Amino acid sequence: MKVHVPLDGIVSAVALLGGTGKLGRGLALRWAPKERVIIGSRFRGKAEDAAAEVRQTLGGASAGNVRGMLNREAIEEADLVVFCIKLEPALRLAKRRRKSLMGKLILSPVVAMRRKGNLRVPKLKPSTSAALRLANVLGQRSRVVAGLHTIPAAMLYSKDPLGDYSVVVYGEQPAKGVVMQLVREIEGLHPLDGGPLEMSFLSEYTTALLLNLGILNQRRGYSVKYY
């Protein structure tokens, strides 16, 4: 099935795998004005409900850019695939859909954390990262880019304009450039080049820090701006 390409869209469609949560719905809401977005789920009904909710929140013409379907179908229709789930299910899904993910551009905002008292610490060593683990599962020819770790999901899934935040993007060109351009399409977000995927642990670690700042400083939803 050929999808409608919006005039100013950069990709044919963005698939938000496991995108029924706040991160997925938030990205759908923010990208729909410029891109076709597909909320994916293991359950068709959940995907369709989430898409309907986003369409209602959006209103206007761009609501037509949001659809819900099975993860498997979402992958087929998109050329950018975003994993909106936790690391372990993301790795399982990547293994199962390895063939259909081949040749797609993959974006990983995944962060693996564990609790330490009331705070959070990164689960993975600096020698790896969620994005690298995904790339390992998908194989050498995969094009995995890491980014969007540090924008709180609740901030994305809101009708309020986003503040002025940085999004550090890791990976190889030209895939990284495409993602940086897609980040620029979301008002308020400013992409920065963070280097190769091997460096993506730095933004995964930052996410633990942001959560701790929220816990320790009587305010939720910290994000970050580098300047």
Add this chain to the structure above:
Amino acid sequence: MKVHVPLDGIVSAVALLGGTGKLGRGLALRWAPKERVIIGSRFRGKAEDAAAEVRQTLGGASAGNVRGMLNREAIEEADLVVFCIKLEPALRLAKRRRKSLMGKLILSPVVAMRRKGNLRVPKLKPSTSAALRLANVLGQRSRVVAGLHTIPAAMLYSKDPLGDYSVVVYGEQPAKGVVMQLVREIEGLHPLDGGPLEMSFLSEYTTALLLNLGILNQRRGYSVKYY
């Protein structure tokens, strides 16, 4: 020797150990309007020259708040001691001056990094940090606080007003609260509680990220704001 305590100063004096570089001179410049600051060095002449330079840059009444002397003497006169040198010399100095550092409030902005290609990566594992290593050398009863990792020295040592930046501070109360208050004395800097010293690797890691952003994004001197 009794030092003059400025009316609105929080500590009797701040010692900037190895403070003849940009970090030390920068902190002297920024704290002198409110605090007595002492630039320390292994060489009396170097310390005095650096202090003279800062006094000249400052001008006005607060210039009188800046002196230069040997590290050993600086420790004696201050109740807050900042290590403005790299990790290995900092650990050697801490070992040598362990006794006189006892009971002092210690601030570590130290970050250990190594090169990886043209980029930087943290040298220490997340299970430790420069500040924790310092605390280990100084013993259980030491009061080590970590902070000021992410403000570029060249930004501090400038007559330009500082931008609006965050300073995450790690350690135990009440020591951490004193340092947070001292950070607030520098216009533009906003302290945030980062939790215990065990979490200070997070801001040491952030410093590597900031340097990489400078290398990769055609701009020097990135700092960070969390909000």
